[in-house]
Amino acid sequence: MSKYRLFVKESCGTCNLIEPLLPELLNQLDVELVSQDDPNFPEGYTVMFDESLERSYRANIEIVPTLIKEHDSGEVSRIHGWDKAAWQEITGLQFSIELPLFQPGCGSKTLDPGMPEILAARFEADKLQSRILEFSADDDIEACFDQGWSDGLPVVPPTKVRVMRMLSGTKRDPQEYIGAVPPDLGRCTIEKIALNAVLAGCKPEYLPVVIAAVEAALEDEFCMHGLLATTYFSGPMVIVNGPLARSIGMNAKGNALGQGNRANATIGRALQLVIRNIGGGRPRQVDRSALGNPGKYTFCFAEDEVGSCWKSLAEEKGFAAEDSTVTLFAADGVQGIVDQKSKDPDSLSRSFAAALRVVAHPKLVMSSDAFLVVSPEHERVYREAGWSKQDLKDRLAELLMIPGAELVAGAGGITEGLPQKAVNKVLPKFREGGLSVVRAGGSAGLFSAIIAGWAASGPMGSIPVTKKIIV
Amino acid sequence: MRLLDPTAELKPEGRLPRTRPKTVFGKTVGLLDIAKPKGDIFIDRIEDLLKQKGAKTVRYRKPTFTRVAPIELTQKIAAECDLVLEALAD
Numbered sequence: 001m002s003k004y005r006l007f008v009k010e011s012c013g014t015c016n017l018i019e020p021l022l023p024e025l026l027n028q029l030d031v032e033l034v035s036q037d038d039p040n041f042p043e044g045y046t047v048m049f050d051e052s053l054e055r056s057y058r059a060n061i062e063i064v065p066t067l068i069k070e071h072d073s074g075e076v077s078r079i080h081g082w083d084k085a086a087w088q089e090i091t092g093l094q095f096s097i098e099l100p101l102f103q104p105g106c107g108s109k110t111l112d113p114g115m116p117e118i119l120a121a122r123f124e125a126d127k128l129q130s131r132i133l134e135f136s137a138d139d140d141i142e143a144c145f146d147q148g149w150s151d152g153l154p155v156v157p158p159t160k161v162r163v164m165r166m167l168s169g170t171k172r173d174p175q176e177y178i179g180a181v182p183p184d185l186g187r188c189t190i191e192k193i194a195l196n197a198v199l200a201g202c203k204p205e206y207l208p209v210v211i212a213a214v215e216a217a218l219e220d221e222f223c224m225h226g227l228l229a230t231t232y233f234s235g236p237m238v239i240v241n242g243p244l245a246r247s248i249g250m251n252a253k254g255n256a257l258g259q260g261n262r263a264n265a266t267i268g269r270a271l272q273l274v275i276r277n278i279g280g281g282r283p284r285q286v287d288r289s290a291l292g293n294p295g296k297y298t299f300c301f302a303e304d305e306v307g308s309c310w311k312s313l314a315e316e317k318g319f320a321a322e323d324s325t326v327t328l329f330a331a332d333g334v335q336g337i338v339d340q341k342s343k344d345p346d347s348l349s350r351s352f353a354a355a356l357r358v359v360a361h362p363k364l365v366m367s368s369d370a371f372l373v374v375s376p377e378h379e380r381v382y383r384e385a386g387w388s389k390q391d392l393k394d395r396l397a398e399l400l401m402i403p404g405a406e407l408v409a410g411a412g413g414i415t416e417g418l419p420q421k422a423v424n425k426v427l428p429k430f431r432e433g434g435l436s437v438v439r440a441g442g443s444a445g446l447f448s449a450i451i452a453g454w455a456a457s458g459p460m461g462s463i464p465v466t467k468k469i470i471v
Numbered sequence: 472m473r474l475l476d477p478t479a480e481l482k483p484e485g486r487l488p489r490t491r492p493k494t495v496f497g498k499t500v501g502l503l504d505i506a507k508p509k510g511d512i513f514i515d516r517i518e519d520l521l522k523q524k525g526a527k528t529v530r531y532r533k534p535t536f537t538r539v540a541p542i543e544l545t546q547k548i549a550a551e552c553d554l555v556l557e558a559l560a561d
Contacts, residue, residue: 456536
């Protein structure tokens with residue numbers, strides 16, 4: 001025996017239009033009337049007033065009127081709006097009342113602005129497993145500072161509604177286990193990442209990028225624990241590639257390494273807050289960095305791929321152009337390179353090599369990796385000469401072969417340097433694969449930049465890791 | 472006001488350090504080099520001093536300073552030694 005449920009709201013014209021059908025419908029069929037906004041609509045009938053909208057939420061009502069047909073096993077079919085033929089088919093009735101053949105419905109109250117996440121917080125928050133903390137204080141931002149959740153700047157207080165809204169940015173299960181975050185090996189789930197993404201100020205559409213960044217950080221070859229604990233300057237830098245970087249509005253252009261773009265700012269910050277809050281990694285505790293660098297607040301940007309003649313970082317690593325990825329690098333600060341005169345690729349490459357020579361120390365080789373961030377005006381020099389990214393990397397590798405005599409301890413009156421046995425060798429500045437190149441920056445400015453890496457780069461320390469972003 | 476906890480909600484285990492022995496005489500002391508430059512020089516000197524005090528010494532070395540010691544190494548040290556001395560940093 002079929003049962004029916006009819007969801008309506010008084011403020012909907014179509015729900016009012018079909019009111020004359022109700023006597024026929026209720027006489028012949030077992031129909032429950034559910035009203036979203038008015039306990040007295042439709043007037044004169046027994047109505048279930050769905051004041052909290054729980055019934056409508058759980059039935060996934062998007063449009064009113066919606067008529068759902070059910071058997072014992074559950075829902076069999078549903079229609080929405082008024083369509084005479086469809087209603088006659090689902091009910092098996094021939095309606096005698098004169099009505100237009102068709103009229104569309106209205107939006108369900110469950111889809112009013114802001115309602116989806118409010119209702120999710122109301123009815124699905126039992127899916128959340130994080131402990132709820134009660135505060136008597138008035139000031140929620142100060143409460144977050146007091147709890148130690150902040151990196152020094154205000155964080156967004158993580159209410160249930162904000163967390164549910166953040167989780168709408170991914171299809172993944174909030175309880176999916178991602179890994180153990182160093183140094184405390186804190187248990188990290190999608191939910192915990194979402195919580196820290198809320199703190200950071202992310203929008204829900206950034207969450208998949210943050211998750212990919214955390215996954216990359218937890219890869220053994222990235223060496224997050226060592227990177228956190230080191231006395232060195234470095235922290236994780238995030239580079240995003242692919243269509244998702246553009247669709248969430250990341251900045252790959254003017255001031256790409258600086259402030260002002262919400263996605264750039266909050267994605268990098270969310271990763272740092274995950275290390276802090278889930279991993280327990282805090283400065284002057286396990287984090288023993290002597291000086292640190294401002295990138296440890298946040299360091300995240302997108303490569304400028306559109307219109308570039310170069311392969312993107314992701315493509316170089318074997319990903320397809322339609323994939324979106326994050327690449328994590330153990331980075332310290334930004335070293336600026338000025339070259340406003342070189343018009344040919346050889347001269348510009350020599351400028352780059354001279355600047356790269358001093359990464360970590362002019363006499364140290366194969367310790368730090370580095371990223372060379374080439375601005376569009378500089379990349380134009382290579383484009384006009386037909387040089388690929390690999391051509392540039394090859395030329396830099398040639399230019400950065402350095403005689404051991406310059407590098408050994410004592411050379412140049414500097415005690416730092418390599419052991420004496422290196423004196424007759426010629427050594428590369430960077431290990432194989434240690435120098436990466438990306439394009440980013442504004443369209444005006446004959447400047448590029450070096451972002452140097454942790455002195456423990458390579459297999460015995462940190463290797464850059466690239467992860468595909470999964471929505 | 473109610474907020475969700477963004478931490479791992481870990482409850483640290485309270486553990487007290489063991490009582491320091493009054494002497495190293497007759498004890499086996501593990502000397503762990505974390506593979507930073509000159510850690511060996513520091514440990515060589517400490518080893519001399521410990522031997523003068525009548526301790527037995529065993530030398531260990533981590534494969535890299537960038538990662539925590541492999542679990543087999545920590546288990547070996549725990550099994551073989553009464554005390555451990557670790558050379559950190561440079």
